[in-house]
Amino acid sequence: MNDTENRLRDYLHTKAADVPDSAHGPGLELDSSNRRPWAPVALAAASIGAVLILAITFLSSLGGNQPGTAGSPANGPVSTQAPRIPYSITLANNPDNPLDTWWATIHDGKQTVKNPGVKGDLLARLGEGWLVTTGYPDPKKSQAAIVSKDGKVRPIGPMGADRPAISPDGKQLAIPVAPYGSAQTQVVVVNVDDGKEVSRAQIPTPMLSSFGWNTAGIWLYANNAARTPMYLWQPGWPAARKLPALGTEIALASAADTFGYSTLSGKAGYCANAATLGANGPDVKRQYCSDKDAVHSISLSPDGGTMLVGGPWIAVDVATGRQTKLRLPTGLVGTSPVAFENATEALVLGLVPDKTPTKPTAQTIYRCRVTTGECKSLVTEKSGEVFGLAKR
């Protein structure tokens, strides 16, 4: 631990002691009339749940799903060639202006592109280059942009933009625009090629952001702790559809209508669910539960055929239920959503934390084959580097 860390820790604990151990709050005066009407929903859920748990137990005994063992490789051993999804490197030790430090280079196969002055994040390979956000630190100037191979920057869509969602065919972007203080959010859809606006929705909820865009539509959530309300909207729909609460993280299969979400239930433990959206809510196609390992993240292959559960690092075949344990280093913590390169291979960015919580350890990008569990290390951060993995 360096001197700054020591001084910071010392200051924080001294300052916190301003609130002495003997301090106590004034107490709670809670008005039950303002509470959410949970009772009918929960009772109904409990009833349906009891029936379903019995049904699931029965179906499980019929299915006899077993954790998979390493099967025969589909295409030989996993390759150690460069990641097929771009990643960025940020040099974290820029002494001139450390808080205003953004990606220094994008690495995509054999290509390396230097940052031409963009202040934002790398999101994906798209169009003639790479989709990034730009405009930091002024929220009114934030915008999506394409950085091309020769370092040119082409802004797309409105300013004041939240992170864009990419359409399943990669030809359009859905860009939430929600100025601070506005009671609504505009979702503007523009062409990637020419930047032309082709559709727009107005949703009566402030500060919406997007989980992404799959064939079911554009998934939006409110920026609060519970991430509710959530909406789904497709260009051409007259209004956005309000969704039931689905937790704080939604994973989308980019080229299908499948989505993933996590739940925690007293009996089943931590669950990852792969579902499609039915008329009344999620139509769960596959559920993976563990009473031991927390579900840290869920990712879906582009076709929705595989659900990868971060934490226990289990790949679940959605159609058959077959489970494959990825052979990643023990204790690996994922630091970014898993990015599928194709239907069977995924990139995992993560690190194994040091025993000393504040000691930094390097992130590594692994390539894992979800059908066999084989994983290989591709590239590891050098000192002072921070990797960021794009979505696609």
Next chain:
Amino acid sequence: VISQRFGSRHVSKGVTNLVVSSGHPHQATAPDDAHAAVSDLYGQHWRGLVRLAVLVIDDRQTAEDIVQEAFAQLYRRWPLKDSDKALAYLRTIVLNAGRSTLRRRKVARLYTPPHQPPADSAEDTAVLGEQRLEVQRALQALPPRAREVLVLRYYLDLPFDEIAQILGISTSTARGTATRALTALTKKLKDPR
């Protein structure tokens, strides 16, 4: 090792997500239960949350107001889908409210005549000492998000995935922000102007 009992399950079409949270142990619905659960959390975490808020906004009275409101919000939302995350939820509300407070203060400053910043109080100087006041000033000069990450990391010793969850950002961003913020802090401490 995967527990076979909790292995993958196929769920038939037409089943909604009402099912999957139905066994939640804290889906008690009676107001008395909610009151008891939230009061219990209040007893356990009020002080720690006020300390967290004080470190972010540096104002005890506002910190207490924010924490009080956070518990009121928690009560209105109770039961949470995942009651194990109640503390994380409270921390998120407290930090969000702290950020709003700082934003309002900044806006208020824009509409008031320029004035000399208040000198550190004698009480502060006595309690903290000059060395710590340097850290306080350097920390206050950081953007709110950077300050929050440092407080969560170096006061609460939280891992980056938990910090990311509380702040609603990715683990990578949390980690990067901490690194950049610490570097900025070092620079400010070396050159306090």
